[in-house]
Amino acid sequence: MGIxxxxxxxxxxxxxxxxxxxxxxxxxSIVVRxxxxxxxxxxxxxxxxxxxxxxx
Amino acid sequence: MSAAAEQAVEPVAGSGGHGDLPATGKLDRFQYxxxxxxxxxxxxxxxxxxxxxxxxxxxxxxxxxxxNLGLPYITFGRLRPLHTNAAIFAFxxxxxxxxxxxxxxxxxxxxMFSKVLSWIHFFGWQGIIVAAAVTLPLGFTQGKEYxxxxxxxxxxxxxxxxxxxxxxxxxxxxxxxRHMYVALWFYIATLVTIAMLHIFNSLSLPAGxxxxxxxxAGVQDAFMQWWYGHNAVGFFLTTPFLGLxxxxxxxxxxxxxxxxxxxxxxxxxxxxxxxxAGPHHLHYTATPEWASTLGMLFSVMLWMPSWxxxxxxxxTLRGAWHKVTRDPVLKFFVVGITFYGMSTFExxxxxxxxxxxxxxxxxxxxxxxxxxxxxxVGSMVFGVMxxxxxxxxxxxxxxxxxxxxxxxFNTVGLVVYIAPIYVAGLxxxxxxxxxxxxxQLTYEFVETVNVLIPMYxxxxxxxxxxxxxxVIGLLNLIMTWKARPTTxxxxxxxxxxxxxxxxxxxxxxxxxGTQAVLNTAHxxxxxxxxxxxxxxxxxxxxxxxxxxxxxxxxxxxEIIPTFLIKSNVPTIATVKPYTPLELxxxxxxxxxxxxxxxxxxxxxxxxxxxxxxxxxxxxxxxxDHPHQWGSRxxxxxxxxxxxxxxxPIWHLRHFENPEEYTPGSIMPTYxxxxxxxxxxxxIPQRMxxxxxxxxxxxxxxxxxxxxxxxxxxxxxxxxxxxxxxxTGMADKxxxxxxxxxxxxxxxxxxxxxxxxxxxEPVAATPGEESPQxxxxxxxxxxxx
Numbered sequence: 071m072g073i074x075x076x077x078x079x080x081x082x083x084x085x086x087x088x089x090x091x092x093x094x095x096x097x098x099s100i101v102v103r104x105x106x107x108x109x110x111x112x113x114x115x116x117x118x119x120x121x122x123x124x125x126x
Numbered sequence: 127m128s129a130a131a132e133q134a135v136e137p138v139a140g141s142g143g144h145g146d147l148p149a150t151g152k153l154d155r156f157q158y159x160x161x162x163x164x165x166x167x168x169x170x171x172x173x174x175x176x177x178x179x180x181x182x183x184x185x186x187x188x189x190x191x192x193x194n195l196g197l198p199y200i201t202f203g204r205l206r207p208l209h210t211n212a213a214i215f216a217f218x219x220x221x222x223x224x225x226x227x228x229x230x231x232x233x234x235x236x237x238m239f240s241k242v243l244s245w246i247h248f249f250g251w252q253g254i255i256v257a258a259a260v261t262l263p264l265g266f267t268q269g270k271e272y273x274x275x276x277x278x279x280x281x282x283x284x285x286x287x288x289x290x291x292x293x294x295x296x297x298x299x300x301x302x303x304r305h306m307y308v309a310l311w312f313y314i315a316t317l318v319t320i321a322m323l324h325i326f327n328s329l330s331l332p333a334g335x336x337x338x339x340x341x342x343a344g345v346q347d348a349f350m351q352w353w354y355g356h357n358a359v360g361f362f363l364t365t366p367f368l369g370l371x372x373x374x375x376x377x378x379x380x381x382x383x384x385x386x387x388x389x390x391x392x393x394x395x396x397x398x399x400x401x402x403a404g405p406h407h408l409h410y411t412a413t414p415e416w417a418s419t420l421g422m423l424f425s426v427m428l429w430m431p432s433w434x435x436x437x438x439x440x441x442t443l444r445g446a447w448h449k450v451t452r453d454p455v456l457k458f459f460v461v462g463i464t465f466y467g468m469s470t471f472e473x474x475x476x477x478x479x480x481x482x483x484x485x486x487x488x489x490x491x492x493x494x495x496x497x498x499x500x501x502x503v504g505s506m507v508f509g510v511m512x513x514x515x516x517x518x519x520x521x522x523x524x525x526x527x528x529x530x531x532x533x534x535f536n537t538v539g540l541v542v543y544i545a546p547i548y549v550a551g552l553x554x555x556x557x558x559x560x561x562x563x564x565x566q567l568t569y570e571f572v573e574t575v576n577v578l579i580p581m582y583x584x585x586x587x588x589x590x591x592x593x594x595x596x597v598i599g600l601l602n603l604i605m606t607w608k609a610r611p612t613t614x615x616x617x618x619x620x621x622x623x624x625x626x627x628x629x630x631x632x633x634x635x636x637x638x639g640t641q642a643v644l645n646t647a648h649x650x651x652x653x654x655x656x657x658x659x660x661x662x663x664x665x666x667x668x669x670x671x672x673x674x675x676x677x678x679x680x681x682x683x684e685i686i687p688t689f690l691i692k693s694n695v696p697t698i699a700t701v702k703p704y705t706p707l708e709l710x711x712x713x714x715x716x717x718x719x720x721x722x723x724x725x726x727x728x729x730x731x732x733x734x735x736x737x738x739x740x741x742x743x744x745x746x747x748x749x750d751h752p753h754q755w756g757s758r759x760x761x762x763x764x765x766x767x768x769x770x771x772x773x774p775i776w777h778l779r780h781f782e783n784p785e786e787y788t789p790g791s792i793m794p795t796y797x798x799x800x801x802x803x804x805x806x807x808x809i810p811q812r813m814x815x816x817x818x819x820x821x822x823x824x825x826x827x828x829x830x831x832x833x834x835x836x837x838x839x840x841x842x843x844x845x846x847x848x849x850x851x852x853t854g855m856a857d858k859x860x861x862x863x864x865x866x867x868x869x870x871x872x873x874x875x876x877x878x879x880x881x882x883x884x885x886e887p888v889a890a891t892p893g894e895e896s897p898q899x900x901x902x903x904x905x906x907x908x909x910x
Contacts, residue, residue: 088683092679093398093399093676093680096398096676097394097395097398100390100391100394101391101394104387104391105387107387112386112387113382113386114305115305115307115308115386116376116382116383116386117382118233118303118305118307119229119232119233119307119309119372119373119374119376119377119382120376120377120380120381120382121232121235
């Protein structure tokens, strides 16, 4: 069974499901991490565009 | 980086807080390169006015087709790609570059990596735009929506993009601020994804200096095309502008973004979800069911990031709303962000199948894209422009009053444009599906067009107002530029270089108590503390690689099965390659941009099969490089035109003057097709290219290509002469196009035999049952 055969055998649902789960897990882990980011760090990073020396 | 611009000076007090500033470190002195920003900014507004103007002319032609003055070059089918290309690549593109070149230097505390690359990028991009503006009206096109440009220009785009990427990543690599602010992430995602989309969608085989065929055929081409089309909206018209929003909105509001955390979530959810939603452009078409369902699911999930982003933007202004009433920059941003929220709410809605069944092929889509393009992109561009003007030209804005006026022209023009077009879309969609008590379609196609004309005129007014706004903006830019100082004051910036070796903060220890837990729990807690992601955020290379992996993986999951699962495109034995003359006719169909007004894809919906005949099967398109399914039915679907209108003379007269033949038609006249000679000589070359792409032409057929084409042309010309005495058509373009139209959709009715089906006279028997789907009637209820 070549790759076409294999993919046909597995069917599309498998691919959709696997990809969905991977993406979802990765996404959740990032959200968790963002929520846990220390506030001080967030505040400093959020102010980066406001650095005074870059006017003009 | 130029050495002159960078020199070490004695230390000033360190800004601290980075964790990597040696206390006695030297500060670099350097200057930002704003000349390149000025160049991109000015050209943005110039191309913007051009794009709006071309759009306006195209809009007038839909209400009043005679405006093309009988000239092929400015006829709707050629003008519309020019408009979309100008709006997206010239107007939005240059605006992105202006904003990125300006903000990246500031966020990185570094001058652009290479002045030479900056200017190659600038002139290269403008050269591409000029090449597009010349080739598209001349009819050189790949016939792929939003990717029309021919192969040499496609190669130039790829090269210029690489130059941009080197320049951008070079700047990131030499930055003096450890943390990459979220705007930079959005820029990185743009750079990586657009490169991937452009390269894979544009893969094609040249068949001449300005002619090529995409390597993908039919369903697969449609799939690639909308994978590209959808994601280009995401990564050319959304992510870069979000990056700009996250930079310029805090700047203009003079306060940090409402929630930096939310902006990070916004970023990743877009990256994870957006790529998946592409197939929603193809609901009810011949794409596999699973793909469009998955696309729909992910599209609905897109609501999450888009509303998060909108709320984040608008809440940044909390406590600053009094400023909004005074500052045109903030006004533009508020309208822009609101339209971002609205159009990204509407997008997923349009992907819901039942909504899509109504909206697809109608002006609803046109209204949607203009809410996005004028409302979100346009407003953001002009907001950024007004913020930049006084700063990069180092003088006051010439007229804040006019800027305010521009804002109102922008907003009113936009609303006057989209409101009637929404109504037009709904009206036409409902009329198409309307069936009377006797079970027949209530309206002829052309009736559904005629009711739209008043709305088309309203759109013209809206577009004209929007264009007026653009002209005001251009005037303000020119006058501000005129008031610039004789020499720009090049502010010297001082910033500490990043230490070569960065000490990561120590890996955190587990906070889980010493109770008996598995080691994994400790590991998990360490991971939870997010120290690893903080490392990434500093490491541009790794970050970029991860973004790339995310979009590539999602794309692969979406694309590979379409190519590899056998059942996706069941073959139909009677579907044969086009004859040499039909192929030449198809090339004319592409060149004239007929696909801008006509679809070739009948969905399995009752009103549609009643109007156009048997619904389209994936197997019917296997030789279509590229597919011509289209996305808007300004004219009727042509997928079964060979059965609907089989006689050459009908087409000939219709091309000559559609209005006379179908009163109320807004199809432009194509009288030049009756006089322009057909180039028979290129036929073998084109057939060879098709053969290379897997279309089963034999070498013999190719060798005889010219002769076969001439024979078929003679026979059509003969039929024309028999019908009304018109002579001399055998070597004109029109016969090739007629041959192609006569062939469309007829193969599935042919009985399997070795000869290509269309070599025989096509017998159109209304009411004939399809051999594939005997339950659906192919009866044509329409009269001509």
